[in-house]
Amino acid sequence: MISSVVRRPIVKYVTTPNISEFWPLPDHQGVTAQVVIAGRNMTSLMSVWEPHSESPIHSHPHEQIGVSLQGEAVFIIDGTEYLVKKGDVYYVPPNVPHGQRNDGDEPVIFMECFSPVRDDLLQRRFEQKIHD
Numbered sequence: 001m002i003s004s005v006v007r008r009p010i011v012k013y014v015t016t017p018n019i020s021e022f023w024p025l026p027d028h029q030g031v032t033a034q035v036v037i038a039g040r041n042m043t044s045l046m047s048v049w050e051p052h053s054e055s056p057i058h059s060h061p062h063e064q065i066g067v068s069l070q071g072e073a074v075f076i077i078d079g080t081e082y083l084v085k086k087g088d089v090y091y092v093p094p095n096v097p098h099g100q101r102n103d104g105d106e107p108v109i110f111m112e113c114f115s116p117v118r119d120d121l122l123q124r125r126f127e128q129k130i131h132d
């Protein structure tokens with residue numbers, strides 16, 4: 001039997017990121033972020049990487065797919081470095097060690113999606129396994 005119950009959406013359908021709501025991403029240097037949309041099965045994050053900022057090498061069970069909206073950065077994925085330029089799209093498989101850094105003099109902006117939901121980021125935390 002098909003339910004006629006319409007489930008209430010848990011997010012707005014359309015939203016505009018507000019730069020004033022960005023918060024520092026723990027364990028990162030020079031990175032601020034905002035959860036743009038919290039979906040049922042995925043989390044969308046926008047992040048701003050100041051010049052010479054970087055993340056730790058870390059891993060998480062979530063798939064991570066993103067695009068550079070501005071600037072270029074180096075991704076280290078499973079030990080290999082990749083240059084991600086404006087408009088480039090990247091994919092990080094689950095549980096693969098990775099990190100990012102901005103070697104340039106311009107801020108970099110990423111829009112990313114994680115699946116499943118990043119509960120830690122919804123609570124403004126960063127609780128991934130950090131690798132030496």
Ligand code: NI
Nearest residue numbers: 058060064098
């Ligand atoms: Ni990650």
